[in-house]
Structure formats: structure tokens, C-alpha cells
Amino acid sequence: MAKHAVLLSGAKMWRSMACAKSELRLDLTLACGQSFRWRETADGHWTGVMGGRVWTLTQTDDTLWYRVYKKQDIGVEGSDRKRKAYVSLQTENESEKRFQGALKKEEEEPVAVTLVQDTHEEEEMLRDYFQLNVKLGDLYKEWGAADPHFKHIADIFTGVRMLRQDPTECLFSFICTSNNHISRIQGMVERLCQALGAPLCQLDQTSYYNFPSLSALADSSVEACLRDLGFGYRARFLQQSAKQILDTHGLEWLEGLRRVPYLQACDALRTLPGVGTKVADCVCLMSLDKAEAVPIDTHVWQIAKRDYNYASGNRQKSITDKLHRDIGDFFRKLWGPYAGWAQSVLFCADLKKFQKLKEVPHLKQPQEEEHGEGETSVVCKKTKMQREKDATVKNMKTKPASHKKAKLSA
Structure with missing residues (x-):
């Protein structure tokens, strides 16, 4: 009831599209470690950056509701849970985000913004980002028929689907995941965007930034800057990978990997500093259209052993490339061409934060x-x-x- 009241109170600010919760659950999909740019800013309302714009998303049983914030003129929003949401946009001039030495940004002057009314482009962006052309309900039925354990889990964890992220954002976010956990990765990615990304807007006293470009990440001063921000050894991997891509392949290379076979894309990514098999599989699955990619970390390995009795006599303490490939092949044979999507449901269901469900x-x-x-x-x-x-x-x-x-x- 409360959510309906929120939507009605600011009806002109919200746009909508038909989407059942069985096809998409925001609370699971946006918080299960695929993307690190979304926060639950109010009950059931998720705010984040996608496609160089700031969005707020929420949903009812059969509808996905969204707002997009953009430069223009707005005063104060109407009553929305009795919260005032004054939105200010800081200038996007490229010269103002260039870093000098330790990448100290100049002050940007706030400009008022409004909500985007041209909805066709935004709706297409959402459909692409959530890959809504893929009928998740049909996939759940196929996986459940092939796997009784999945069927049991799926009755609770419906609507977990793969995002189709920008390849640059996905790659450099997952380089940060090495020996890390979701909440800490979120903080690192946020600091990365604040240090090197273009400012987008300020909403409810929170500033939002675009993800840094390859050129920004490749600058020689980046490693020292990121070490100061707590990135440790990952700082060098971020800067060197960006520089290698620009020097060896060019700006369009990452997106071009969407058009090559899975194993070829995976091998290409693994040539980059800080990119192992697991990170390469994450990038393939979550941004390069390789639905068969099954990222294997210690968490997924435990799921394979505990719930599928996979190699129960195996006493290996680390995940070798061969073990990674063998477990991936096991799940691909079980679940089929969208095995990576099925694995994400089980991964989500095993996260501590979702056990209450x-x-x-x-x-x-x-x-x-x-x-x-x-x-x-x-x-x-x-x-x-x-x-x-x-x-x-x-x-x-x-x-x-x-x-x-x-x-x-x-």
C-alpha cells in the first residue's frame, strides 16, 4: 500500500513498463554482486547509474517503474514519503574532470535538473540492461525440470536475471573483486567513480558520477591515486589493463568481444593484468553476451560439492584452471546454454543477506x-x-x- 501511495504522489515523475516480478526482482538482481552501482535509497526504491544517467527504479507486482534525472530545470519534488528531493546537476565539461597530478578535480557549479520525459530511449535502455527479451520464466521451468535442487531454490528466488552491463564498467569493477566482498567492492567502485568519473548529479545529498573512461583509467597518475584510496595491489592492475587495451587494441575492442565466441573472448580478457579465469567469466557473462559462462569461485565450488556431490573425494584446496573448466562444463551440461544465468540464481540464494527469504x-x-x-x-x-x-x-x-x-x- 505504501509503495502505491508513493507512486501516486509523484505520478507525473514516474514512467512505467510492464514487467512481472517473476521476470525481474530488483531486490535480488541489483544486490547479488553483479553490479556495484545500485543502492536501496528508500523502501523498495533503487537508485544508481546506468548508461551515463542517474535512475531510480521500483516495482509493483506486474510493473517496473522508473525515473531518469537529466540536466534542465526543476524545483522541489512533491511529497514523496515526506522526503524532499532537490536534484542538482554539476557541469559535465570534460576539462573539469581531467586530473592534475593526484587527480584533484576542480569545483563544479551545480545546475538544476529535471526528470526525463522522452521515454522511448530510456525504456529501450532498461530492456537492454535487464535483457528483458529473455523469457526468464521459461528458463526457470527448463532448469527445474533438469535439476530438482534448482527447482526447490527457484520456488523462493524468482526473478534473478543477468544484467547486460557496459563492458568497461564490468571489467574494471570485477578487477576490484579479487580477495574482496560485495560491500567493500561497492565502496571501492564508488571511490573510483568519484576520483576519475564525470559528475552527473546530486540527489538527496548524494553525488553520482559516471564510470571512468578507458582514457581516464589509463593515465600514469592513476595507480598512485588509487593506492591512496585503498585499492592496494589492484590499483596497478586497473591502470595497466586500461593502458594495455588502449595501446594494443583500441577503444572499441572490449565491446567487439561481444561478437566473438565465448572461449575466444575469455582468452582475450585473460591477457590483461589482474584478469584471471573467474574475472574473465564474470565479464563474459555480465557484459559480453556469453550466457554459457559460469564463473567459479570458492563460493560456487562449495555449492557444487555440497548440493551436487561434485567430486566429493577431491581434496584440492585451490581452484585451478582445469577445475574451473570442469565445474563449468558440469553445469553447462546440466543447465544448457544459459548455464551462467542458472548459476547466478544459486549464488544469490546462498548469499547470507538473503537467507531470511x-x-x-x-x-x-x-x-x-x-x-x-x-x-x-x-x-x-x-x-x-x-x-x-x-x-x-x-x-x-x-x-x-x-x-x-x-x-x-x-
Whole structure:
């Protein structure tokens, strides 16, 4: 009800397109570690940068709602959860974002912005970004028919789909993921954009920046700048990879990898500093249209062993290129040409932040209880409320009895 009220209060500011939650769930898709540019800025409302623009997205059961912020004139938005949303845009002049020495940016002067009304281009951008041409419900049915474990998970984690990101943003974001976790990666990517990206706008006291260009990332001063910002050894990989792409291949090379076979694209990416097999697979899957790419990290390896009894006797402690390829082939044989999409559903379902979805009382969803490697049985866990109720009933039964016994003995 509250979300409907928000949409109605600012109806002229929102645009919409038909999209069922079974085809896309924003809360799962935008927070499962594919992109690091989105934040939940209000209940069920996600704000981030895509395609050089700042967006706010939300959804109802069968509709995806969106706003796009752009340079022009606006005062203060209407009542929106009683929050004022004054939006200011800082100048985008290229000369003002060039870095001097340690990439110290000049001050930009705020300019008012408004919401984009030309919706055709924005709707096409969203359709492309979320790959809405792919019928996710049909894929879920195929994967569920081939894999009982997936079918059980899919009943809870619907609408997890792959984003089609800008290849430059995807590559350099995932170079930051080495020995890292999602929340820390988000902070690093944000600092990267603040240091090297063009300013876009300020919304609710938060400034938004575009992702840096290859030219910005390749500058000789970048490594020192990023080390100062806490990137560690990754700072060198970021600068060197950008420089190698520009010096050896050119600006259009990354996007051109969309048109070559998966293994060729993967091998090409692995020639870059800081890009191993896992990062290459992530970039192939999430930005280069290689739906069969299955990124394998220790997390996915554990899923393969625990839930699929994969190589249960294997005592390897690290993921070699051969193991990566073998596990990928295992899942490709099981799930088919969109294996990377199916893997992302299981990866999402295994994240700690989403475990509460398995315990929603009114859904009565079963959870798996482990009984050893690769062997599971389905049980229904009691909710916290049920446990507290049981404890209360037990106390009511036991306390009077003990009180009576004490009184008689006296």
C-alpha cells in the first residue's frame, strides 16, 4: 500500500513498463554482486547509474517503474514519503574532470535538473540492461525440470536475471573483486567513480558520477591515486589493463568481444593484468553476451560439492584452471546454454543477506538441513515467533506445577 501511495504522489515523475516480478526482482538482481552501482535509497526504491544517467527504479507486482534525472530545470519534488528531493546537476565539461597530478578535480557549479520525459530511449535502455527479451520464466521451468535442487531454490528466488552491463564498467569493477566482498567492492567502485568519473548529479545529498573512461583509467597518475584510496595491489592492475587495451587494441575492442565466441573472448580478457579465469567469466557473462559462462569461485565450488556431490573425494584446496573448466562444463551440461544465468540464481540464494527469504512464515518454505557433503534432506524450520510461542506455552504448563510442589513441601 505504501509503495502505491508513493507512486501516486509523484505520478507525473514516474514512467512505467510492464514487467512481472517473476521476470525481474530488483531486490535480488541489483544486490547479488553483479553490479556495484545500485543502492536501496528508500523502501523498495533503487537508485544508481546506468548508461551515463542517474535512475531510480521500483516495482509493483506486474510493473517496473522508473525515473531518469537529466540536466534542465526543476524545483522541489512533491511529497514523496515526506522526503524532499532537490536534484542538482554539476557541469559535465570534460576539462573539469581531467586530473592534475593526484587527480584533484576542480569545483563544479551545480545546475538544476529535471526528470526525463522522452521515454522511448530510456525504456529501450532498461530492456537492454535487464535483457528483458529473455523469457526468464521459461528458463526457470527448463532448469527445474533438469535439476530438482534448482527447482526447490527457484520456488523462493524468482526473478534473478543477468544484467547486460557496459563492458568497461564490468571489467574494471570485477578487477576490484579479487580477495574482496560485495560491500567493500561497492565502496571501492564508488571511490573510483568519484576520483576519475564525470559528475552527473546530486540527489538527496548524494553525488553520482559516471564510470571512468578507458582514457581516464589509463593515465600514469592513476595507480598512485588509487593506492591512496585503498585499492592496494589492484590499483596497478586497473591502470595497466586500461593502458594495455588502449595501446594494443583500441577503444572499441572490449565491446567487439561481444561478437566473438565465448572461449575466444575469455582468452582475450585473460591477457590483461589482474584478469584471471573467474574475472574473465564474470565479464563474459555480465557484459559480453556469453550466457554459457559460469564463473567459479570458492563460493560456487562449495555449492557444487555440497548440493551436487561434485567430486566429493577431491581434496584440492585451490581452484585451478582445469577445475574451473570442469565445474563449468558440469553445469553447462546440466543447465544448457544459459548455464551462467542458472548459476547466478544459486549464488544469490546462498548469499547470507538473503537467507531470511527462506524463513518467511506465511510462505512455509522448506529449508535444507545438511547431513554430510552432497547429501541433504528437506525439513521445515520453526520461525522465531513459533519458537517463542512454544516456550511460552511450556512455561505456562511447568511454572504452576513447580509452584504447587514447593507450597506443599513447605
